[in-house]
Amino acid sequence: MSDKDLQKTENIAVTEKIRNVKTFIPRVDIYETRDALFLIAEMPGVDEKTVDVELEKNVLTISGRVEDGKVKDYNLVFSEYEVGDYERTFTLSDEIDREKIKATVKQGVLRLELPKAEKVKPKKIKINAA
Amino acid sequence: MFGPGIWRMKRFADSVPGIIDLQREINRLFSNVGQSTALDYPAINVWEKDNSLVVTTEIPGMDAENINISVTGTTLTISGTSQPDPIKEGETYLRQERELGNFQRNVQLPFQVDSKVIEAKYEKGILKITLPRQKEDLPKKIKINL
Numbered sequence: 666m667s668d669k670d671l672q673k674t675e676n677i678a679v680t681e682k683i684r685n686v687k688t689f690i691p692r693v694d695i696y697e698t699r700d701a702l703f704l705i706a707e708m709p710g711v712d713e714k715t716v717d718v719e720l721e722k723n724v725l726t727i728s729g730r731v732e733d734g735k736v737k738d739y740n741l742v743f744s745e746y747e748v749g750d751y752e753r754t755f756t757l758s759d760e761i762d763r764e765k766i767k768a769t770v771k772q773g774v775l776r777l778e779l780p781k782a783e784k785v786k787p788k789k790i791k792i793n794a795a
Numbered sequence: 796m797f798g799p800g801i802w803r804m805k806r807f808a809d810s811v812p813g814i815i816d817l818q819r820e821i822n823r824l825f826s827n828v829g830q831s832t833a834l835d836y837p838a839i840n841v842w843e844k845d846n847s848l849v850v851t852t853e854i855p856g857m858d859a860e861n862i863n864i865s866v867t868g869t870t871l872t873i874s875g876t877s878q879p880d881p882i883k884e885g886e887t888y889l890r891q892e893r894e895l896g897n898f899q900r901n902v903q904l905p906f907q908v909d910s911k912v913i914e915a916k917y918e919k920g921i922l923k924i925t926l927p928r929q930k931e932d933l934p935k936k937i938k939i940n941l
Contacts, residue, residue, distance in 0.1 A: 672838070692892040692893050693890055693892055693893070694879065694880070694890060694892065694893050695888070695889045696880065696882055696886055696887065696888045696889060697886060697887065697889055698882075698883070698886050699885075703880070705856075707855040708855065708920075709853035709919065709920035709921050710853070710919050710920065710921055712919050734840075734851070734921075736849045738844055739844045739849050740842060740843055740844065741815075741840060741841070741842055742841050742842065742843045743815075743839075743841035744812075744840045744841075745838035745839055745840065746838035746839075746852075771856065772855055772856050772857060772858075772917070772918075772919065773853070773855035773856065773919045773920020774855045774856035
């Protein structure tokens, strides 16, 4: 494992926040089954109240807001990692049934189940005579 | 490289966050030169107050029972194991960026800790260990006789 793999990567593409925090790219695992796409994202410091999942057309955005990570009354004397928000965007190729998306958060890990939609049927447009 | 001895930095506790930021920037500038700056996993932050220390680390998605914390002498050991989702045949991982498996990290503490009162909390994927200094290890004040 190289250094790069272990460190959190800052998301520089994201618009700056008003709060003075860095935004990191959460590490994800994605796997596909016949009926669904599963996405597992590591976002330590978030819980179900501070995580957001958005699907607009075929662009999926996951974001999480993290408290400053300070320990009350203590001073930081040695630091190897930084604390900040998370954001990452994916373009999905498959049509997703957005009504059936399931999301859970456990110990800072977001787990998304994105069920594939049944084949979108071509719509026939009826033309009325003017 | 350019890593200051961590306990020496205590003397300038107020300026530490600034120094650490600067150090990180410098390390990034030189990160491709010479030896690697590889850090151990998981990365830790160390906090101090009077006679106790707090070690925090981000290890998301674990079960509390799979995390082992122990103290031997002045060495704190954090270890654990995590498993990826089992997938069925014919299914494939499209992306695998998470670091799963076994890990172990040893941390040298600056003093003896009272192992009976060590507290550990695991919340939102962040492990927080509070380590109070052992009473017998506190510096003794010596009276000067006239």
